[in-house]
Structure formats: C-alpha cells, structure tokens
Amino acid sequence: xxxxxxxxxxxxxxxxxxxxxxxxxxxxxxxxxxxxxxxxxxxxxxxxxxxxxxxxxxxxxxxxxxxxxxxxxxxxxxxxxxxxxxxxxxxxxxxxx
Numbered sequence: 001x002x003x004x005x006x007x008x009x010x011x012x013x014x015x016x017x018x019x020x021x022x023x024x025x026x027x028x029x030x031x032x033x034x035x036x037x038x039x040x041x042x043x044x045x046x047x048x049x050x051x052x053x054x055x056x057x058x059x060x061x062x063x064x065x066x067x068x069x070x071x072x073x074x075x076x077x078x079x080x081x082x083x084x085x086x087x088x089x090x091x092x093x094x095x096x097x
Contacts, residue, residue: 012081015074015077025067026068
C-alpha cells in the first residue's frame, strides 16, 4: 500500500474550502426550498400530485442531503490531514508498506 501526499497544508485547505462551500450551499438552500402541494381533485389531480411529490423528493435530495454529504466529505479530508500530522508527517508525507 502506498500513501503519498505532496502538500498536507494544501489538502487541509481543500477540506476547509469544501466544508465552507457546503455551509454556503446549505444557507442558500434554506432560502430556496419550497414545499409543493395542492388540494386538487378530479381526473388530473393524481398526475399533478405525483409531479409535486417528485419535485419535493428532488428538493430534499438536492437541498437537504447534498449539503450534508458535501460537508461530511470536507470534514473527512480535514480530519485525515489532522491525523497524519498527528502521527508525525509534516508538509510532505510518503510511506510505502
């Protein structure tokens, strides 16, 4: 197994940037998200209600789940850099075992 990191501080900054982006994305999503619903009845109501349900499901994935996943990704990168610094690597890390 080979681990090669050429710029630990750059990797740390990358994780921090991703985490910050996710926070901004989450704020924008909170201002953007809308709940689609209707009280229609009749022959076309099922289709329109199904369409609104699908829009709501997509919104949940994009505006709720995606920012959390991006934030988690950034946090893992940052945590990884802290851990490899903690075991003695400084700016350049290379190991092969």
